Amino acid sequence: MISIRNLAVNLGQFQLTDITLDIKENEFFVLMGPTGAGKSVLLEAIAGLVTVSSGSIKLGTQEISNLPPEKRGISIVYQDYALFPHLTVQKNIFYGLRFHRSSRDNSVSRIRNLIDILALEPLLGRFPGTLSGGEQQRVALARALAIDPAVLLLDEPLAALDPRFREDLRQHLKTLHQNTLTTFFMVTHDFAEAIALAGRAAVMNHGCLEQVGTIREIFQQPASPFVADFVGMKNLYAARFSGTLAIIDGISLELGHPSASSTGYVAIRPEDIVLSQEPLVSSIQNSLNGTVKAVQPLGFHYEIEILVKNLPFKVLITKQALFDLQLHEGSETVVSFKATAVHQLAGAPA
Amino acid sequence: MRLTKKEPFFWVTLSCGLVILAFILLPLVEMVTAPSAAVLKETIQDKEVLQSIWLSLYTAGAAALISVIIGTPFAYLLARTTFPGKNLVEAIIDIPIIIPHPVVGIALLSIAGRNYWLGRVFNALGIRIMGSVTGIIMVLTFVGLPFYLNAAKEGFTSISPRLESVSRSLGASQVSTFFHITLPLAWRSILIGIVMCSARAISEFGAVVIIAYHPMIAPVLIYERFESMGLKYSQPVAVWLVCLCLLLFLLLRVLTLHQKRSA
Missing domain, CATH: 2.40.50.100 (RNA polymerase II/Efflux pump adaptor protein, barrel-sandwich hybrid domain)
Structure with a gap:
């Protein structure tokens, strides 16, 4: 589905080097690592929001590393929600639709379904500034999935939420993953989240991937001392x-x-x-x-x-x-x- | 630190404030109340006065429009990128604010004159700078542009680039994103920039008088009436111009106060 080969990103003081990673279709993949490891940079490289200095990113068979973000069919959800403050919840959710040529009826029924799953119906007329963190993140998820992306990138989507919303939203993520064909790629530093949601994961440190494997492999057979130390619970x-x-x-x-x-x-x-x-x-x-x-x-x-x-x-x-x-x-x-x-x-x- | 009425320092700060307010308001109030209503009415019916005020409005508006058209993309560039020498570029933008006004006029004249290639190009194209409306607009744009650029840049800077990233990932091109997300979120700063730019332009005298004594904008007319006929004849024109400036200023305050409340 996504195959990344020898990817490098140079941001001056920070670099991603030699990232090679394969993510399967409709997989829930988690990227873990300490703060500053470059997880978000890798995410933004896949989304096309930072310039790649070498290597390739393929989506299916298509090379996308030179495509602008709007041509990739990859949505992103940030920790701080990044909802458009001047648009209502409804307009936020439907924002991406006008840029996509897919049949409108199909899209509308798909979005209605998302609104149902995420229980957003009562919020549609409101503005983002009046919503709680959990509500905002549900809107952000609906908006990202509304365009039926091939890949959904999630940058620590639960980190800013109160614990009681976190459990709720984790459940939503699971439901959404089961109900769509979209591949989920989530950055987190919360093991409980990773274990609850993901099938496979990667651990990243200093701009390099330390280990890629199933969650169980990463916890039970750490490939490097760093991973062993990082995951702790062996x-x-x-x-x-x-x-x-x-x-x-x-x-x-x-x-x-x-x-x-x-x-x-x-x-x-x-x-x-x-x-x-x-x-x-x-x-x-x-x-x-x-x-x-x-x-x-x-x-x-x-x-x-x-x-x-x-x-x-x-x-x-x-x-x-x-x-x-x-x-x-x-x-x-x-x-x-x-x-x-x-x-x-x-x-x-x- | 909280200031309380018991502290002598409180009374120092308060009296300084009163002196400043009086210093600003006394001359203005005195000038505005000096001419009688009848004189004011007569003045505004004076064709020459009307023409000059209209010309002031029109040229200042044109300067603001030009600033918006060429300034907005540049302000966006400054807000979103860092490059070597950016501080220098920002300093250059502020130069028109700090140089003396007649110097602006003289500097502009030196590129518009026949001794300079640009002046010859203008001449060949039939564009006259000296003593023309075009010249006035050029001067007013020169002095007003920094105010617009800075306000618009601040507006763009305050918008999280993540909103634009999300918009692009949802399928909007860079241009669509600018018009659907960035501009609607920055419109208040842009409006403030327009008001500041036109307020600055409408009050310009020193630079205009060098480039174009005629056709007369309102400040030049006020100066001319003062020179040739005295204080009494320049006051009513000044009152009308001040009213106009205050109107612009009021608009700015309303917009900025509203922004504070919604922020």
Whole structure:
């Protein structure tokens, strides 16, 4: 769908170098990375809003890197909504239509559908300045999708919203993605968002792509120390929920509270896990017997991979602890962590 | 810091304010109230006065129109791009504001004269600068243009480029985006620029008098009546011109106040 080859952008002090990326049709792709990594620049390069110095961007079979933004069929939604303040919600949503030659009846019924999905009907006559952040972002989404773009670029669309609107809009994004043929490409620094929405993702740093892969690959098999450090939560599992338990491959973990959904993901930070030779007598509710599979030195710390039945856990311990516990490949150990260390992450893609 | 009535400094600031207001208003009020209503009526029926005021309005309006046509795209360029030497370009734009008015007239004359190629081109085309309406409009555009450029540039700068980016990604070309998004959002600044430009143009005397004593714009007529007939005869014309300027000024205040409220 989108194939980017050796893309470079030179903005003086900031550069994107050698970006190669393939995004499939109707995929929900997420681009993650720290602030200043160049995520937005890549987004704007795809949209045609910054000049590319070399490389190619193809949409399907068409080379688009030299096309002006209006000829690309790629919409963009910004964190700050960027609604046209002098136009009503209705005129904002219909803005792009006059520039597109597609049959008007089709477009109008498609837009009506968008207005329904995003519950914008009551807002149509209002001006953007009178809307809440969540409402404005819904309008921005409708406006971007109104032209039936091949690709929808989302630049941290949920970052400026109150948490209660964020969940709501995340749900809307999911629905819209399922209801359109548009490819979604979202920049975010929120892992929960990435996990809830995306199938595949990329991690970016200093203007380069560090890793591209499925969400699970990125969290469980970081390709570089940077990605490993960046994603932090290396223990990520698809789980079923039953009462206050999360069940992963037959292993039950105590969450400490009942779960609202029946399936999803749980994540545990490696530094939240305690290793011991004997089961601990303590308030810790999760205690599992496992076998050390690998010991990996990481500077001041060691990363220990432990198999509990067939479930891998990554644990971060100090050199001293490694020495005291006499851990080596094949040794038996007890993996313990508090119920509060088990982070439940909303929604799971297939 | 809040000023309270107990502080002596408060009274200093207040009295300075009163002195300034009196300094501005006293001469104007005195001049406006000096001629009787009958004299004012008689003056406005004077063909020469009417013609000069009309000429002032017409040339200042033309200067503003020219400024809008050539100034708007340039103001947009200045608002949206950075380039080496931009500060220098902006300084050049402000030059007409700071140089003495007669100097403007003399400078313009030196390119419009027969000794200069441009003057010869104008001459060959039958365009007369000296003593013509064209010359007056040229002078007024020269002095008014910076005011329009700066106001329009400020208006464009205050519009987020993201709005334009979104418009383009929705299928609008650069030109469509300018007319559908940028211009409607900047229209108030543009209007303010037009008012400032024409207010500046209508009050110009020093530069015009060098390029074109005749046909007489209102300030030149006022000067001429003062020189040849005295204060009493120049006052009523001045009153009418001041009324006109105040009207423009009032328009500017209404527009800017409205902008503050809506911002």
